[in-house]
Amino acid sequence: MLKLKSTTNTTPQSQNPNSLNPNCDHPPSYGNQLDDPFYFDIANYLVFDEDFGSNDNISCEKSQGVVDCSNGSFTSPPFANNIKPRRVMNKYKAQDDCRFAFRTKTQLEVMDDGYKWRKYGKKMVKNSPNPRNYFKCSSGGCKVKKRVERDCLDPSYVITTYQGTHNHASSTYYCTSSAI
DNA sequence: CGTTTTTGACCAGCGC
DNA sequence: GCGCTGGTCAAAAACG
Numbered sequence: 001m002l003k004l005k006s007t008t009n010t011t012p013q014s015q016n017p018n019s020l021n022p023n024c025d026h027p028p029s030y031g032n033q034l035d036d037p038f039y040f041d042i043a044n045y046l047v048f049d050e051d052f053g054s055n056d057n058i059s060c061e062k063s064q065g066v067v068d069c070s071n072g073s074f075t076s077p078p079f080a081n082n083i084k085p086r087r088v089m090n091k092y093k094a095q096d097d098c099r100f101a102f103r104t105k106t107q108l109e110v111m112d113d114g115y116k117w118r119k120y121g122k123k124m125v126k127n128s129p130n131p132r133n134y135f136k137c138s139s140g141g142c143k144v145k146k147r148v149e150r151d152c153l154d155p156s157y158v159i160t161t162y163q164g165t166h167n168h169a170s171s172t173y174y175c176t177s178s179a180i
Numbered sequence: 181c182g183t184t185t186t187t188g189a190c191c192a193g194c195g196c
Numbered sequence: 197g198c199g200c201t202g203g204t205c206a207a208a209a210a211c212g
Contacts (some may be wrong), residue, residue, distance in 0.1 A: 119185055121204060136201070138184090147203095 022076040103151060108158070115166065117146065128152035139168050
């Protein structure tokens with residue numbers, strides 16, 4: 001279960017992105033940007049289906065496109081120069097996983113989601129001035145991974161992509177949301 | 181001293 | 197087949 005660190009919950013249920021996220025059982029919430037060092041603002045999110053990577057219409061780069069929380073529609077990827085998507089995720093299609101990406105407005109480089117992660121890679125990626133960080137869940141036997149990178153077009157946003165489902169409870173639990 | 185992070189090397193998939 | 201790219205590995209360094 002994905003649990004995002006926050007202090008308040010004012011997210012309208014109608015805009016709850018977690019209703020689409022198998023890794024998350026309650027809505028992350030909106031804190032106060034001035035007072036809360038863990039403030040974040042989930043602006044956009046995207047759920048990948050099981051065939052992600054085997055579908056020509058979906059690609060890693062396109063995953064940085066967004067789904068509007070208000071109506072669930074897919075919008076154009078935020079690339080200004082019509083970069084041709086490549087199918088770079090094919091090698092994962094046989095894995096038993098699901099993927100969930102979301103874009104958050106936060107000052108933090110990596111948000112605390114209640115799980116313990118071990119960083120195993122950092123890579124500069126094409127078309128982005130910001131590095132992409134790779135993490136594995138440090139719980140034994142849990143194969144969940146996540147990627148974290150700053151939005152190349154708006155560095156105030158962080159794009160986080162989770163891959164897989166945790167086979168254990170979170171090690172710490174911060175969220176005070178009443179929607180659990 | 182055990183754990184985590186860093187970072188260059190390596191590998192596999194894809195397009196040409 | 198070759199080059200480019202993203203993802204992962206693993207040894208060394210840093211950290212607590």
